Amino acid sequence: SALYVLPPGFVESSCHSRIFWMKLNKFLLQGKFFQLEINDPYVGPILLDEKLASRCGYVLSEDVWGNPVFRASVLGCHVANEADELFSLTVNIKVSSFSSMRAAVTYTYPMYCSYSSWASREIVCEENYMEVSVRTDVPAVSNDYTVAWMSALPETQNVAYQLWQLMFVSPSGRKTITVSDAAKLGYSFNNTLSRVYLRAPYHTNESDVSVVSGVNMNMVTSTSMYRQRWLLLLIDTTVSCPVDGISFTDTTLTWTVPSVIPTLVVQESTFLSKTILMGVDGRVIVNPEEKSYLLEHNETHIGITVPIGAEGGKLKSSISGGVYGVIYSIDLFLEHTWTDADWQTTKYTVIKSITTPFMPQIPTVINNTLPEERLFNVAFGHFLPDVSLVAIAIGNVPFTLREAQHHGFKIYETPFSNRMKGFVLEVSFDDPYVLKEYVNRNETKYTLLVNYSMSVGPEMTPYYHSAEVECVVADIELPEAVGYCDEENLYLVIPTFGLHRYWNLYLGSKPLNRHVALTNGYLAATNSTHLILQIPLFAMGVIYEEVSFQKIKARFDVALRKVRTTETLQMFSVRCNFNSSAFIICHPDGTIMISAQMKTIPAIDMSKTKLRDSSCKPREYNEEHAFFKFHVTTCGTSVRFEGDHIIYENEISYEKETLPGQSIPTITRDPDYRLTVLCYYRAKETLVLGAFASDPSTSPPFGSGTMVPRSNIAVYRRIRQALNVVSRVSKDESFTEFYEPNVAIIKRPVEPVFLEVELQDESPDAELYLENCWVTGSLDFNSTPRWNITVDG
Numbered sequence: 001s002a003l004y005v006l007p008p009g010f011v012e013s014s015c016h017s018r019i020f021w022m023k024l025n026k027f028l029l030q031g032k033f034f035q036l037e038i039n040d041p042y043v044g045p046i047l048l049d050e051k052l053a054s055r056c057g058y059v060l061s062e063d064v065w066g067n068p069v070f071r072a073s074v075l076g077c078h079v080a081n082e083a084d085e086l087f088s089l090t091v092n093i094k095v096s097s098f099s100s101m102r103a104a105v106t107y108t109y110p111m112y113c114s115y116s117s118w119a120s121r122e123i124v125c126e127e128n129y130m131e132v133s134v135r136t137d138v139p140a141v142s143n144d145y146t147v148a149w150m151s152a153l154p155e156t157q158n159v160a161y162q163l164w165q166l167m168f169v170s171p172s173g174r175k176t177i178t179v180s181d182a183a184k185l186g187y188s189f190n191n192t193l194s195r196v197y198l199r200a201p202y203h204t205n206e207s208d209v210s211v212v213s214g215v216n217m218n219m220v221t222s223t224s225m226y227r228q229r230w231l232l233l234l235i236d237t238t239v240s241c242p243v244d245g246i247s248f249t250d251t252t253l254t255w256t257v258p259s260v261i262p263t264l265v266v267q268e269s270t271f272l273s274k275t276i277l278m279g280v281d282g283r284v285i286v287n288p289e290e291k292s293y294l295l296e297h298n299e300t301h302i303g304i305t306v307p308i309g310a311e312g313g314k315l316k317s318s319i320s321g322g323v324y325g326v327i328y329s330i331d332l333f334l335e336h337t338w339t340d341a342d343w344q345t346t347k348y349t350v351i352k353s354i355t356t357p358f359m360p361q362i363p364t365v366i367n368n369t370l371p372e373e374r375l376f377n378v379a380f381g382h383f384l385p386d387v388s389l390v391a392i393a394i395g396n397v398p399f400t401l402r403e404a405q406h407h408g409f410k411i412y413e414t415p416f417s418n419r420m421k422g423f424v425l426e427v428s429f430d431d432p433y434v435l436k437e438y439v440n441r442n443e444t445k446y447t448l449l450v451n452y453s454m455s456v457g458p459e460m461t462p463y464y465h466s467a468e469v470e471c472v473v474a475d476i477e478l479p480e481a482v483g484y485c486d487e488e489n490l491y492l493v494i495p496t497f498g499l500h501r502y503w504n505l506y507l508g509s510k511p512l513n514r515h516v517a518l519t520n521g522y523l524a525a526t527n528s529t530h531l532i533l534q535i536p537l538f539a540m541g542v543i544y545e546e547v548s549f550q551k552i553k554a555r556f557d558v559a560l561r562k563v564r565t566t567e568t569l570q571m572f573s574v575r576c577n578f579n580s581s582a583f584i585i586c587h588p589d590g591t592i593m594i595s596a597q598m599k600t601i602p603a604i605d606m607s608k609t610k611l612r613d614s615s616c617k618p619r620e621y622n623e624e625h626a627f628f629k630f631h632v633t634t635c636g637t638s639v640r641f642e643g644d645h646i647i648y649e650n651e652i653s654y655e656k657e658t659l660p661g662q663s664i665p666t667i668t669r670d671p672d673y674r675l676t677v678l679c680y681y682r683a684k685e686t687l688v689l690g691a692f693a694s695d696p697s698t699s700p701p702f703g704s705g706t707m708v709p710r711s712n713i714a715v716y717r718r719i720r721q722a723l724n725v726v727s728r729v730s731k732d733e734s735f736t737e738f739y740e741p742n743v744a745i746i747k748r749p750v751e752p753v754f755l756e757v758e759l760q761d762e763s764p765d766a767e768l769y770l771e772n773c774w775v776t777g778s779l780d781f782n783s784t785p786r787w788n789i790t791v792d793g
Contacts, residue, residue, distance in 0.1 A: 254305045485576035
């Protein structure tokens with residue numbers, strides 16, 4: 001590989017707390033591989049690996065932004081040291097487009113650090129090693145040392161001449177080894193002009209874990225020993241570093257470090273805290289509160305609390321189990337300086353990279369829809385800047401962002417607070433992919449179904465989220481019908497907007513379609529805006545509210561019902577009075593009303609007309625017309641079955657007046673006159689003996705007569721047949737002796753009633769089925785109270 005000039009902005013370095021800090025720009029390493037070599041002027045380049053790093057005081061990691069970071073202790077391996085004040089370290093940065101590092105470009109980068117304010121003892125707790133350095137001019141033995149310290153003195157008898165040795169004290173016992181043997185165990189020990197240092201990885205066999213003020217501490221208790229002629233040097237190189245002390249809430253993270261560490265402060269009564277500094281990303285924070293950090297301490301703890309998302313750290317999007325969330329990372333360090341009687345001054349530095357657990361943050365859909373503009377406006381968030389919208393699906397139809405914009409959807413990003421963002425989607429109510437449903441009386445429910453496809457983080461992890469947004473708008477105008485009449489017809493003019501889409505027309509319980517209109521004798525015509533219905537006066541479906549001599553008050557109703565639910569929204573009615581000289585109306589309750597026109601020469605006396613039963617006279621009459629009203633069970637009315645119809649027949653005749661005399665044939669001046677009247681009822685419908693209701697939703701069907709084709713259909717209703725049926729009450733179970741009609745019968749509640757019902761009809765097709773039988777207190781069979789005798793046969 002060749003040597004090249006560093007690209008501008010590729011490397012950033014500094015020196016803080018006797019540590020070299022070097023950061024590489026990740027953007028200049030995109031798509032490339034890199035290695036670091038330690039450039040020793042005597043040995044040459046040495047490849048940095050994990051084992052070398054912890055033993056030599058190096059750390060290779062990434063900052064929260066993903067930039068490679070290299071840190072090295074000024075007491076680390078291959079660092080040039082000038083009088084314990086000036087330090088230099090040269091690093092080779094090798095960059096290649098291949099993982100094998102062939103054709104690598106090598107950049108040589110020297111770093112310099114000036115550090116002269118050494119404390120008597122300095123401890124560094126790094127990510128992968130613990131380091132303690134002690135000034136060697138400290139008095140070797142103090143009268144105040146503890147028994148544990150004095151117990152090391154007998155071991156000094158075996159210390160080799162002019163050779164450093166290390167004695168470790170752990171729960172498993174005491175172990176004394178040479179520096180070279182310690183190096184094989186991962187330790188690094190050396191001395192400089194004025195200092196001795198020991199570097200140890202975490203969790204070695206010689207270490208121990210103890211809990212100090214609720215924080216787990218990894219501790220290596222050691223004594224460094226050296227003997228030369230009359231000099232015996234014993235130096236306490238004990239080191240203790242926190243391995244946890246991190247806690248989280250939904251909004252903050254807190255890092256706790258003990259204020260006093262007993263293994264490092266033998267005489268706690270002389271302990272005095274001098275300064276406490278905190279830093280982020282290698283820089284000291286002078287006023288933590290300005291950045292919303294909280295640095296607090298008491299006799300037992302030092303605590304740093306950082307709001308999640310605070311400046312200096314990084315929020316990163318993440319996906320866990322298909323759920324979107326965030327992870328917050330921040331690089332902190334703590335520098336605590338204290339004094340005590342044994343060590344004068346101790347500087348204690350802890351460097352900690354902290355990452356929160358995955359924190360789910362379910363995105364929200366914010367409905368900013370503007371009904372007056374008929375526009376869905378939907379914001380989807382909150383997301384970090386590392387989230388991108390890749391595609392959407394509207395109503396399960398997928399669109400790339402380019403396709404969506406081309407279709408007419410508007411998609412754009414919108415900023416939210418706390419450096420978050422969202423994605424806004426605008427879709428017209430009238431877009432074909434928006435679902436539309438007619439609801440209530442005059443409203444449309446517009447539904448937007450959206451599926452978002454997102455790309456999350458630098459890993460571009462896919463994330464999907466679906467949303468359903470509704471908006472109900474009163475944008476439908478219910479139609480209003482206009483009705484009018486001429487001499488023979490009723491008319492309804494109904495707007496065609498929304499017909500068959502939102503609502504249908506109903507005649508009673510049946511949809512009013514072309515087939516029904518044609519069958520009932522209606523004329524239907526449409527133009528671009530309206531449906532015009534012409535209903536003859538005596539067509540099916542007409543309701544007769546009042547019928548009298550030569551006058552009919554008729555009504556025609558059409559219901560406007562929802563297509564989906566058939567709920568009735570409103571009734572369209574036309575009501576008119578007609579003058580008719582001749583008609584027959586067969587009521588659903590079995591009442592027949594006839595207006596008969598009788599023009600004879602010579603004229604007859606209309607008061608003398610009658611039905612088969614001569615007692616049945618006209619209710620009203622004039623010179624040419626007679627009006628009869630009677631029930632199918634009276635006035636000599638006969639019944640017969642014909643196909644699927646029941647036909648009731650009667651006859652209007654004239655009582656001729658004969659001249660006096662005995663001659664045969666009889667002499668009369670009156671003409672012979674007979675008018676047969678017929679009423680047809682469908683056999684599947686049965687008659688109810690009672691008044692018919694004026695409510696079209698409950699009215700039973702009309703029959704039809706032969707004089708004027710006539711019927712009326714309203715809502716279907718089962719009707720009991722009571723025609724040509726005779727019922728009698730027997731005095732006992734022999735059915736030989738019966739009570740007279742219209743005679744009150746007194747029975748106690750527990751006494752049986754012997755009832756006989758007989759169908760008096762000679763037709764072989766007629767059958768009698770007794771369905772319901774009850775007793776009322778009046779002649780009105782619908783009156784209350786009532787007492788059931790038989791129910792459903």
